[in-house]
Amino acid sequence: MIVRRKILGVFFLLFFIYSVVSAQGPEYYKKRRDSLLAKLENAAALVPAAWEKDLETFRQSNNFYYLTGVEQPSLLLLLSPAARSPEILFLPARNLAEGNLSEAWTGAKLGPGAETEKKTGVARAVDRSAFEATFAYLAGKIDRLYFDYDPSPLEGPVSAGEVMLKKLRDRYPHLEILPLSRITDSLRTIKDSVEIATLQKAVDITCRSLEETIRALEPGMYEYEVEALIEYGFHRRGSQRPGFSSIVGSGPNSAILHYNSNRRKIEPGELVLMDVGAELDYYTADITRTVPANGKFSDRQREIYQLVLKAQAAAIEAVRPGVAWKEVLQAARKVIEEAGYGEYFIHSIGHYLGMDVHDVGSSQPLEPGMVITVEPGIYLTEESLGVRIEDDVLVTQDGCRVLSASLPKSVEEIEALMRSD
Ligand SMILES: [Mn+2]
Incomplete structure (x- = not known):
């Protein structure tokens, strides 16, 4: 089975790349991001994709899907009219090598670059490692951040979203950080x-x-x-x-x-x-x-x-x-x-x-x-x-x-x- 998968790999890659983007065209989601951007003024919105959990079928977070139509974990969407590029999607680099983290095992993924920009319609798709520097630069120009995350239950482990929130608070104390739902709920209703x-x-x-x-x-x-x-x-x-x-x-x-x-x-x-x-x-x-x-x-x-x-x-x-x-x-x-x-x-x-x-x-x-x-x-x-x-x-x-x-x-x-x- 595993050997066979290698031979069929090319077909799988083509199919999966097609399937991680929604049936609606990129313009459909672009309009939604534009509606959100119109509400931001001197603020930014940071929307993480849902984090992948072991042994659970992946389901994208609703707000991320609403804004991109993309079903893939470990992504970040940053929107701000104050930024040089008002919309940026941060993605991990693709792993085409062999081994159990490669795409032959996980299915093809969207990666940074022009192909993803074309498929998703997001103006810029860059490597996830560029996030820190990009955000630090933007943070100097905004005073408020809308951030999308689910609080974890008190007795459960701390969610990845909370870890990120704490980092943002520590590093950018001048930013007022508010839940993204304040501006997306009325759109989604x-x-x-x-x-x-x-x-x-x-x-x-x-x-x-x-x-x-x-x-x-x-x-x-x-x-x-x-x-x-x-x-x-x-x-x-x-x-x-x-x-x-x-x-x-x-x-x-x-x-x-x-x-x-x-x-x-x-x-x-x-x-x-x-x-x-x-x-x-x-x-x-x-x-x-x-x-x-x-x-x-x-x-x-x-x-x-x-x-x-x-x-x-x-x-x-x-x-x-x-x-x-x-x-x-x-x-x-x-x-x-x-x-x-x-x-x-x-x-x-x-x-x-x-x-x-x-x-x-x-x-x-x-x-x-x-x-x-x-x-x-x-x-x-x-x-x-x-x-x-x-x-x-x-x-x-x-x-x-x-x-x-x-x-x-x-x-x-x-x-x-x-x-x-
Ligand atoms: Mn009911």
Whole structure:
């Protein structure tokens, strides 16, 4: 196998070089960097790529991907209108030699130079070793730095981003260092047509996979079997990974909000709650359906289900530009409270959706181009009965569009789907 790989090496190199850059052309990301540069004035933005972790499939950090479309670790993007070159990508030199750190083992990489500049559209692509000197020169001309990093948990090892942050603070005490999210979140909250199309595809993959799983679902299956069917459906339809840990909760587990051990055997007469989302090209869906294990809701299950459905319809009805989140919540809450179940609706109405399942965004009023989830629920722990219904909704100029509208949702639709083979 290893010997063979050497012969095929040339093909691998060509293929991988092509594959580390996104399907969108370089101009697409250039526009985003320009929007960011327009906000910087006397500041700079420093965006590290995600660091590679052992035994984990690499996933680029959202902000780095948002600004470059490049899926490769160990890179740094430096943006500043005050610099001689407003955008510079720092990359390690390519390793074409033999040995287990060479590209024959790791796959081809982008390196410093004109080829990367052409492929990524970033004005300058230089060797990573030039970063220190370049930044030191720039630091004399700016007073603020936006830096992108994830703080590590208190008990975990210090993240590479934190190490870098400390170095920057020690070396450049005059710089005010702020989180990059201060300027990227507002850009990422409003989705453009490419992002909306990608989200729609991720939603469609999720809908079709849920649909075929609901049809196949029956008592006696384990929750993890249901999870596997859903995720197999995701991959078969082109999704790279689930956007978050799939939740499949049956019976008592349907009433646990973030249950995701998915180990229980599904018994007849129970409800099965599935809260899942396929990720496609860094955008994830987030959809919940709750169905009866044996294909028919009991009277009590139907009663609670219809109530949640009514609350969700009221909330979706409220979604349009200018409306506050709390008004959307209130629309659902009113329906559930009037029926006497207010204390069992224990979470909020939804969240922004995008590159993160709980995507960036503030509590500002809704605007066209935002994508949100609408997900009321009622959880009756004593009855082992939990119902949540969640759809993905795009805010439009005059209201909203439910991206996941093609997935059966009414009692009749779900029962009909489970009858068909
Ligand atoms: Mn959600």
